[in-house]
Amino acid sequence: MTAPLFRLQGICFAYEPGRPVLRDAGFRLDAGERVALVGPNGAGKTTLFHIMVGLLHPSAGVVEAFGTVRRAEKDFREVRARAGILFQDSDDQLFCPTVLEDVAFGPLNLGKSPAEAAGIAKATLESLGLGGFGSRITHKLSGGQKRLVALATVLAMQPDVLLLDEPTNALDAETEERLTGILAALPQAMVIIAHDERFLARLSTRSVRLDGGYLTEATARLS
Ligand SMILES: Nc1ncnc2c1ncn2[C@@H]1O[C@H](COP(=O)(O)OP(=O)(O)OP(=O)(O)O)[C@@H](O)[C@H]1O
Incomplete structure (x- = not known):
């Protein structure tokens, strides 16, 4: 049987002593899955993403990614190259003057030559219908355009897994529809x-609920 893309077991995490955010959380992601991660505000959903890619480290528990148990910072470098987070706020993701520079940044960081990185960035932008956007000034884009460019920066790394943190938050109906269509057509496993229950119902293959520090399979209700 193939190893899961991610397997988390017994994960405990607190930002402050005595105030646990995650208590014994377990989670598994397999190829082809699009898992909705739901739960109340402040439940720890973003925290769980950060633990999956090693931006935060649990006080107990095991993070296995791509078939290997990951502990040290160096173990997580490969994880971050293969699992891309789309941040809740696109301004946290976009920091270069132009769109092309932003989208080429990841491939460059992975060791591609400037010409290769620019080629990947252009192809990625085109695949998202943003062909003419390369020379646009990033900070002048609309919120919806920024979200699509932020997705391009993640996809340009050619990840195996996408971790999407409230991807449709603050989008107008048209951009939400466009983004939903793009995500539904992508081959990557996603969390x-x-x-938005309607959005999740269209996209997800199953859902898990984080509440009170525990993660459980959610079947009936999505949020
Ligand atoms: N850097 C931090 N330092 C201290 N507490 C934090 C920090 N980041 C988050 N928290 C707290 O940890 C808890 C979990 O936060 P997290 O952002 O993971 O929740 P969430 O489920 O993603 O919430 P939302 O749906 O509102 O985005 C919240 O109570 C939050 O206030």
């Missing part, structure tokens, strides 16, 4: 944090 999607969202509160």
Whole structure:
């Protein structure tokens, strides 16, 4: 049987002593899945994403990614190259003057030559219908355009897993529809944090609920 893309077991985490955010959380993601991660505000959903890619480290428990148990910072470098987070706030993701530079940044960081990185960035932008956007000034884009460019920066790394943190938050109906269509057509496994039940019903293959520090399979209700 193939190893899961992610397997988390017994994960405990607190930002402050005595105030646990995650208590014995377990989670598994397999290829082809699009898992909705739901739960109340402040339940720890973003925290769980950060633990999956090693931006935060649990006080107990095991993070296995791509078939290997990950502990040290160096173990997580490969994880971050293969699992891309789309941040809740696109401004946290976009920091270069132009769109092309932002989208080429990841491939460059992975060791591609400037010409290769620019080629990947252009192809990624085109695949998202943003062909003419390369020379646009990133900070002048609309919120919806920024979200699509932020997705391009993640996809340009050619990840195996997408971790999407409220991807449709603050989008107008048209951009939400466009983004939903794009995500539904992508081959990557995904974990999607969202509160919009209609959006999740269209996209997700199953859902898990984080509440009170525990993660459980959610079947009936999505949020
Ligand atoms: N850097 C931090 N330091 C201290 N507490 C934090 C920090 N980041 C988050 N928290 C707290 O940890 C808890 C979990 O936060 P987290 O952002 O993971 O929840 P969430 O489920 O993603 O929430 P939301 O749906 O509102 O985005 C919250 O109570 C939050 O206030």
